Amino acid sequence: MKDLNHYVGDDLSLSPTGSLSIVEGVERGKQRILRRLITNPGDYLFHTEYGAGLGRYVGALTNIPEIIALIRGQILLEDCVAKKPAPVISVSTDNETLSVTISYTDAPLGEPVTLSFEVNR
Structure with a gap:
């Protein structure tokens, strides 16, 4: 499958x-997981249960196992x-940043993938 090449928070590529750039393969999966x-x-009007909202955990008292469970539940929907x-x-956190690393297998390709990112205030 193909999607528009777009990382959340950036412009379309x-x-x-x-013309608009498309993305497929492992990169498509990374973009979908991050998004x-x-x-x-609730941000998507017609898909109100879509999303994990990791930003709300930045700077808050956090329960790391709860965040990991939330991430696992959400990514397995992809x-x-x-x-x-x-x-x-x-997952690790401080007052300003939530750092996440996910290692998974890309289902269509069978390739191991690592996705690391930070969520800031």
Whole structure:
């Protein structure tokens, strides 16, 4: 499958010909996972349960196992994440940043993938 090439928070990407760029494969999966984890539940009018809203955990008292469970539940809803082997998720936090690393297997390609990102205030 193909999607528009777009990382949450950035502009849409253009192809060398000036049209909208598309993304597929592992990169598509990374973009979809990141978008799902950053989006606040209720932000998508017709998909009110979509999203993990990780930003709300930045600077708050956090329960790391709860955040890991939330991330796991959300990423397993994406078709690019294989259920076996189970994704490995690590989370660390301080007052200003939530750091996340996810290691998973890309389901369509069977390739191991690591996605690391930070959510700031």
